[in-house]
Amino acid sequence: MASGSGVTATALSVDKCPSRYEANDISPPESHRTIALQELGETDVRRVESLRLLREWIATHPHIRRCRTDALFLLRFLRARAYDVQAAQTTLVRYLTMRQLFRIWYENLDPSDRYMRELVENVRGCLPLGLDRSGRMVALVKVRCYDVARFNCYHLGRLQHMLFEAFFDDVELQIAGGVAIIDCDGATMGHFVCFKLSDIRNFMDCLVHALPVRVKEVHIVRLPRIGQALGNLVLSFAAEELRKRIFFHASMDEVLKCVDQDLLPVEYGGKSCPEEITDNLKRRLADKRDTLLLLDRMEIEVEPYAHLWRQSDEGDVEFGMEID
Template sequence: MNVPSVEKSLKQYEVYKFTLSEQYRKTALDELRESDETRRQALEQLREWVVKNPAILGCRMDALFLLRFLRVRKFNHLQACETLERYLVMNQRYPKWFRKLDTAEPWVDEMIEDWPLLPLGYDKAGRLVLLAKMGNVNLERFTNAALVRLFTMAMETYYDEEKVQITGTVHIYDDTDITMGHIAQWPITDIIAYMKCVKHSFPQRIREIHLLNMPRYAAATVELCLNLLSEKMRTRFYQHRSVKDMTKIVDQSILPKEYGGNIPIDELQKQFRQRLTKYRDTILALDQMEVDESKLSPFSKNDNWLENDSGVIGSFRKLNVD
């Protein structure tokens, strides 16, 4: 695959062409306010902003990368700028999660074999569905950082897909085998930092989040996560006590065969491995993007979007005691 350049430039770029069906074009117009002319103007304005922004030292300028941020913010120019800058800061500020993501490292194969995360494909609504099973994480081998790194690798292979940008994602968390040890891997400060990244920096339209068989001892952690998200996002959480109950909402055909769907887990693992291999160079090249944090825009430099919230931490500790 050709690796996109991170050189800041207003050179002539290849004209973007919408490649999806009319169904997706209609969704883009109805939900994102996207038309051919709106998109053209927005890409031009965002490129100009990146070039003129002294804080951004290196950034991809290709249309599919910039459309991540324009589409997730429904073509609101200021909000797209904020999210793009915060995405760059996030990647630089938390290297343990977002830097040196080499999909060829042996630990990646180990995690795929254990499958704490599996991309399942697209449901009938065209949304990308991902299945996570944190209880599959080998606590003797891996920390929460490895799980976040695997998730980041997976999403970076999908962020540039027009389908994902327009219709969004559905996340299923099967907590059947989760233990207190898995939950204890997440310090409160890490939970807060990661959830703020999700809220402010991820170029992802999260449409639904499904929690399957969540144990009671995980409730406080989930409540903390919910408190850190927007009200709109909180309405997209669903809890289920069985796969049968979950498939009243989730398209069953997209689930693994072991969950009543069509494709067996071992085939999904192979597909995941192939996808990570295909996008290895593109993911590694993300490290070339860089920001000078001393020159950040006010919305990234002066607010507390990546600072730990002592009030939330205090409330969480009180919740644990009660």
């Protein structure tokens, strides 16, 4: 698995204008240096200068009240937007707004929460597999593992975003991006009707415009006929650039032409052990817990940006809704 950043919450702050910023010596690992230069245009000089500009902008922004300004956090946005500083600023504003507007998805991403703990330790429906030969982070989602009678779409959404945040500071993911394999074999009608239309629309909008992640490929495998309508909806809400990176496959054999088989669990013909993956993930989440909870202390004035997301008049985006 990716090595991780090594940054701990004790070294982090949400002071948007600290008296002293941390050092910027976060150069890419040798394995990703060429990717950073060729795909992002990243150089040591450009990285340092872009961080300076982004920090100055945050410090004087009239609506941002509290925000992480450490280099790894800000590099998420700079790298996701290939060092277009203005685009990174827009994404950061959307990210901060998104976290407050859809608190049910993004707040209290606590690995010790009983539902999150059960989903990680027992359900094992989302497995981070590690880096492929292109340096990209690969994750496997097994839809059938989720008991929709026990877990609703908000549990699953929070799990997904907790895992996102647990890996967002990884330099390798920031630079090379991620690949998702979504195995729909064994999925039932319940899996496809648990998401409301506005949930899908807003999640896709967040993925494209607010989440600082480079989505390289999404492989959806063995989607049953009952799920095709949902698949079409996802595509209709995706931006054109993302649509080009979403692929549908009738079998895992087709997927194996696109991903490194050795990364997959043994049940898929690979060499990875699900128990070992889960143990590694549990350790990472425990190490990241304080950093994950620190995110809730960031704050932006939401009103100027609330119009960026459409919300149903029927209340299907509920603020602070209890899911316990």
